[in-house]
Amino acid sequence: MKQPLAYIHPEAKIAPNVVIEPFVSIDKNVVIEEGTTIASNVTIMEGSRIGKNCKIFPGAVIGAVPQDLKFAGEETTAEIGDNTTIRECVTVNRGTKAKGKTVVGSNCLLMAYTHIAHDAIVGNNVILANAVQVAGEVVIDDFAIIGGTSAIHQFVHIGAHVMVAGGTLIGKDVPPYVKAGRERISYAGVNSIGLRRRSYTNEQIRDIQNIYRYLFQMGLNNSDAIERIEAEMPASKERDEIILFVRNSQRGIIKGYYPDKA
Structure with missing residues (x-):
C-alpha cells in the first residue's frame, strides 16, 4: 500500500502488499519483499534488501553508508531476513569492500537504538536488546541474545546460543552455548535454560x-x-x-x- 506522503524512488522494487506509512523515504536500488510493514519516518537507503513479513518501527535507518573511512562509494548492501523486527531508531549500515554486505538474518529482534555496523553478520533468531552497539565485521551466530547497552568490539565472533549480560563490553570471542558477563567479560556458565x-x-x-x-x-x-x-x-x-x-x-x-x- 503506497502512502502518498511517503517518498519512494521509482526504481525501488517493492512487493504489492508492503505497508508503507507516511513520511517514509525509500531510495533507489532497494528491494522490499511481501508482507513487510514500514512505519512512519523510516529511511531505507540505497542497497537495502528487506525480506518478507518484517516490521520496521519509526526512526529506523537501513542501508546508510558505513561509518568507515576506507569506504570509497563501492556498491554494497544491507540485507534483512524474513520475519525480523527492527524497533525504533535502529541503524543498520551497509557493507564495504571488506565483505560487500551487512546481514541480519531471519526471525531476529533488534530493539530500540541498536546499531549494526558495516560488514557485520548477524544470524537467525538473534535478539539484540536496547542500545546494543555492534562494530564492523562482527559475527553473531544463531540464537544469541545480547543484553541491553552492550558494546561489541570490531571483529569479535559470538557463538550460537550465547547469552551476554546487559552492559557488557565484549572484546573477546564468546564460544557457543555459554553465558558471559561481568567486567572484564568472562565465562558465567552454560546457557542451560536457553x-x-x-x-x-x-x-x-x-x-x-x-x-x-x-x-x-x-x-x-x-x-x-x-x-x-x-x-x-x-x-x-x-x-x-x-x-x-x-x-x-x-x-x-x-x-x-x-x-x-x-
Missing part, C-alpha cells in the same frame, strides 16, 4: 558443561584443554563446534571467572 527451550537434552547439556570445565575451570591453556576434550569427551556436534570455534578464534576467547577486586 538450550532446554530449544530441545537440547539433559545429556547434551551435561556434555557441554563438561567441555567448558576443561576450558575454563581446570587451569589449562586452550591447546591443552582441546587436547583433553578430544581425548576424553565423546564426539558430538556440540563438542566439535566448540573445538572449531576455539581453534579459529582470531581475537582469543573469553576467560574464566575473574573474582571482583577488593
Whole structure:
C-alpha cells in the first residue's frame, strides 16, 4: 500500500502488499519483499534488501553508508531476513569492500537504538536488546541474545546460543552455548535454560558443561584443554563446534571467572 506522503524512488522494487506509512523515504536500488510493514519516518537507503513479513518501527535507518573511512562509494548492501523486527531508531549500515554486505538474518529482534555496523553478520533468531552497539565485521551466530547497552568490539565472533549480560563490553570471542558477563567479560556458565527451550537434552547439556570445565575451570591453556576434550569427551556436534570455534578464534576467547577486586 503506497502512502502518498511517503517518498519512494521509482526504481525501488517493492512487493504489492508492503505497508508503507507516511513520511517514509525509500531510495533507489532497494528491494522490499511481501508482507513487510514500514512505519512512519523510516529511511531505507540505497542497497537495502528487506525480506518478507518484517516490521520496521519509526526512526529506523537501513542501508546508510558505513561509518568507515576506507569506504570509497563501492556498491554494497544491507540485507534483512524474513520475519525480523527492527524497533525504533535502529541503524543498520551497509557493507564495504571488506565483505560487500551487512546481514541480519531471519526471525531476529533488534530493539530500540541498536546499531549494526558495516560488514557485520548477524544470524537467525538473534535478539539484540536496547542500545546494543555492534562494530564492523562482527559475527553473531544463531540464537544469541545480547543484553541491553552492550558494546561489541570490531571483529569479535559470538557463538550460537550465547547469552551476554546487559552492559557488557565484549572484546573477546564468546564460544557457543555459554553465558558471559561481568567486567572484564568472562565465562558465567552454560546457557542451560536457553538450550532446554530449544530441545537440547539433559545429556547434551551435561556434555557441554563438561567441555567448558576443561576450558575454563581446570587451569589449562586452550591447546591443552582441546587436547583433553578430544581425548576424553565423546564426539558430538556440540563438542566439535566448540573445538572449531576455539581453534579459529582470531581475537582469543573469553576467560574464566575473574573474582571482583577488593
